[in-house]
Amino acid sequence: FIRMYEKGLAYVKKTTVNWCETCQTVLANEQVIDGCCWRCDQQISSRQMQGWFFRITSYAEELLTGCARLEGWPEKVITMQRNWINKSTGARIDFPLVDSDRKLTVFTTRPDTIFGVTFMSVAPEHPLIKEIAPRSGNEQKIWDFVAEVQLERQRSRPEDELDKKGVFSGAYAVNPYNGLQIPVYIANFVLMEYGTGAVMAVPAHDQRDFEFAGKYGLAIKIVVAPREKELKEDSMTEAYDGPGVLINSGEFSGMDSESAKTAITEYGEKKGFAAAETSYRLRDWGISRQRYWGAPIPMIHCPDCGIQPVPEKDLPVILPTDVRPDNSGKSSLHNLKEFYQTSCPLCGGEARRETDTMDTFVESSWYFVRYTCPNFHNGPVELDKADYWLPVNQYIGGVEHAILHLLYSRFFTRVMRDLGYLNIDEPFTNLLTQGMVIKDGAKMSKSKGNVVDPEEMISHYGADTVRLFSLFAAPPEKDLEWNDKGVEGCFRFLKRVHRLVMENRELLKGSAGNKLPGNLCKAGRNLHRKTHKTIKKVSVDLETTFHFNTAISAVMELTNTLSGTCGEESGEEPEAETIREAVETILVLLSPMVPHLCEELWETIGNTSPLTEKAWPSYDQEAAREEEITIAIQVNGKLRSQIKAKVDEKEEKLKEMAMADVKVQKFMEGKEIKKTIVVPGKLINLVVK
């Protein structure tokens, strides 16, 4: 924190903050969900308060461009981060005020519409209002309006779209591009927190300005002519915000609107009243919390020397352990003299320790770095170890962290890199966002009270079955509507595995440690092949996609094959060694998901060392190879027949076989073969006419 403070990445400011009445604390923008607290769902109000901030905005551009390189992340999360950072490029333009030496500065993404500006709108909190209002002649009306908007904003919820309204400020501004004087309005839809808190209004090409102009009878001037249709000022029903050719725009008329953006900005830059600018929606991260629990912010407020970091020799600042929570609206540390009373490290005079603590998300933004060197005590990070382990190969978490933890961690990683603590840019290479479990139409959660207690199911079927069932239900990234209908099937499957082992116990024990015979019978070869195909499938599913559901179904298939070949009725029995190999494989592959039963059966078949110590099997490419495959035969793309053929059968031979097929001939009668497509190992398509 102190290093960040020294670099200007941590700072104090007084601003409007999000306040949660229930938690009695400030929240970051990212922690306000639908206008409510992320922890307790209490509706958030706003307050003016001093607090500590991290300058995440300095990294806005890098966090945004870095998104493109997050190849192992779900598209959805990347999009959410992009939207949250929300970059817009445009220009900053100064409009001088009439009869004043002040300027009104706006940010716009549409400098191409500069000649269509017919008024200006400023936020009710805009500092210039203090100067303008007294000269307006209706000062009272202005302040009434400002108060009204503030009240309305407090009462409304963020998702409500309020009616556009405003009041004339009495002032006029000059459009520096054409010298025209335009009225300045104070409008409820302009936000002080974004851009400059002032907007140039182009009603013909911006929907909000259009609505506002309609309400107050302000002029509409078309300056961008669309290519397909003609616009008329008096017949417009909505603003046209698409591209086109500039008209009524002085020397820029006739220009394409896209190229006019740069041309107009450059013109203004040359004349000194405009500048190209990029704006982000991302705000600095407010980390001050008025909670007792949380890492103390290591700062001291001295009445004479100002803010001073706690000297490093006095770190860490330790929280008192004898604190009782109260509901005073302030952190209990705030009232604890023993904690806050201290001396200034600079002048030695009486000073006050910072009593705010850090947001929990601060620690979670770099805990994974600390995990690489937990026994290191000479600093935050042991670089060698961090270099060795990081970035995290595979990260798993809920999508609810998309713009909280996952963005903060990306920010922190870069900060630590720039402070020399890390050599990486991104913390997490691959990200899996697991889906939510839905119950009765809502996310299953403790606070919603719709949690299914697994205990009941476990006591009935056992933990192994419940584990298997949970994994079998759906792939992990998918939301899942909870339904316990299928659990019976998983239970049956495990019982089948159990029976399979118990019934063949002696045979399995007898073949323990034996090598596979060189020459296998057909049934043995088939079983051996299926075993290795299953190892391959399960390994890929578990290691690369986490699709446990298909991994389990593959083991079920192997089990089906095995019980099919072990029956007394089937003519040929596979060799005991191949059976043993199949059974061992089933147990090993299943063991991460069904640990108890597998371990037990592992011992039953005569193993002396535990299954947990057995290495994951590798598959034999040769063994997994098919000897005979089914080739589909299509006529004009429709499946008409199937033939069995050797894997390495020649194309010519396959074509011959296909054309000799009775079913196929039926569809070729009296027709001519135009083309033959052969997909090796898959199908033959005969195109006839």
Added chain:
RNA sequence: GCCCGGAUGGCGGAACUGGUAGACGCAAGGGACUUAAAAUCCCUUGGCACAAUGUGCCGUGCGAGUUCGAUCCUCGCUCCGGGCACCA
């Protein structure tokens, strides 16, 4: 309004990212074993039609297109889920 996902049998879900749609499981129906039930095992199971144990047609939200061939690619829609939102 803008931006991401998604849509496959009665259900959960498969299908090497262009190559036999419906793996695996659930549910349902039929049968075997049993005095009976449970358990277990076997068979059937996308829809429609018929000369009916086979064969044909249709079928992956809807409509077009590209292709020898489309659940997969392209364009235009519909619905569902999620994110952002007076962002200038």
